[in-house]
Amino acid sequence: MTRKSAIVIGSGIGGISCAMRLQSLGFDTQIVEKLDAPGGRAYVRRVDGFTFDMGPTVLTVPHFIEELFSLERDHAMLGEPDFPAHVLDENSRIREGNSGGPNTSKYLDVMPILPFYRIYFDDGTFFDYDGDPVSTREQIKRLAPEDLEGYEAFHEQARAIFKRGFLELGYTYFGSLGSMLGVVPDLLKLGAVQPLFSLISKYFKSDKMRQVFSFEPLLVGGNPLKVPAIYAMIHFVEKTWGIHYAKGGTGALVAAMVKKYEEMGGKLHLNAEVGQIDVEKRAGKRVATGVTLRDGRTMTADIVVSNADYATTYLKMVDKKYRTINRDALVKFRKQSMSLMVIYFGYEKRDNDPELRHHNIILGPRYEALLTEIFDTKVMSKDFSQYLHIPTLTDPSMAPDGHHAAYTLIPVPNNQSDIDWSVEGDRLCDRVMTFLEERNYIPDLKARLKHKSFVTPDYFEQVLGSHVGNGFGVEPVLTQTAFFRPHNKSEDISNLYLVGQGTQPGGGTPSVMMSAKMTVREIARDLAIDASIVNGVPQAA
Structure with missing residues (x-):
């Protein structure tokens, strides 16, 4: 059987994750990156003997990373449990030593960070947030004892939102309005669609505690005053699996992912900026056939995946004559993050x-x-x-x-x-x-x-x-969440897909890794690839 080919535009963490999964699905994959080194927002600056991660520095959900380093060429893992039982055990969080799994540890060292954050207030006091229930309650008692009872109630609601919104729906691809409408009643019942800050304000009287338990969406480009309360799950994501650091910085994680990807047979092209995504009309359909680089080179592939910014992908890489849904007006209308x-x-x-x-x-x-x-x-x-x-x-x-x-x-x-x-x-x-x-x-x-x-x-x-210089893609407001967020599968062009923070489920390192899995699952469905196989090149169903 002839192997299928794929081009991934951009080598951010979402793009590399997607390329690794495509290799495991049996594709010959090539990443094209405009910069002189991989990483995208996770680019590394080295100067005067210092190493600076230029972008993301907070790593959560280490089993997502382990899953990527467990991939093998032509050994699809899309059918594996998204949250294996061992990572749901209440004692699964690693608090010291090496927090990387056995396959991750072959490529880099990952370690837990405590506290997760030291949060300083303007009056000089601080709150050390480490996810430990005893410590958290002690610090609330020290700074705002009137909020202890409110924290208990918030904790239970955040737990319920985490269970439904992350564990059960985190990998759900909302490709149709119906797929979203089916879960709305549950989210309404959980209070997960009201603004997060409104939810927090119901439970906490102190301005300090309201800030402590609402600031985290800023790390994924969200305004705490406007993001839906489903983002309360971030509290439980961190509490459940902790905050981690890759020795050598996030750039070391990127380098390790590239190494693994290349060992699987994938190719990475640097200084390769895409000028346009090539599209042809076939049997009445518009089909992505590859890319043309700024230097004039053309590359063909069976599918194209863009890890570039959502708006930039459509406005600058796809001719408007091929865009019926993602027209200029819609793309520009979407609210961009800060x-x-x-x-x-x-x-x-x-x-x-x-x-x-x-x-x-x-x-x-x-x-x-x-x-x-x-x-x-x-x-x-x-x-x-x-x-x-x-x-x-x-x-x-x-x-x-x-x-x-x-x-x-x-x-x-x-x-x-x-x-x-x-x-x-x-x-x-x-x-x-x-x-x-x-x-x-x-x-x-x-x-x-x-x-x-x-x-x-x-x-x-x-x-x-x-x-417009957004830091985190499309802003995660309610009207740009789930089905209303840009889709991982292009509505306009067959064989064109998107991955990364601008797509579902959203921004942040764990979310872009999730988006990669969601996108590749859609590719497998569209091409009738049996992703449940364990050995050998996946065959058409």
């Missing part, structure tokens, strides 16, 4: 430095008003919140001896704002670094700096190809 300014810096260690953590959330003096300015009015705010990441507290190899490598991420409006980042980038960078120094998070920081650089929404738009 963007980011990320400052990368290396600095000298001091023995008497304040005790920061691997992951630090530093909240500003305003919460709801700041979120409204970032997501809705899209203005440069007078204050900011930030996520400060210091991996060298766990992994000194990321910096020269005696130094820390760090980045701090500040949510900002996307490029639908009127902000001139060529001017405001330097200003905001200076404000943030001054804040870290003067508020004593990193004393004398400017004098200790050995490297400083930053990216703004312009980087996301111009380098990563994100429409």
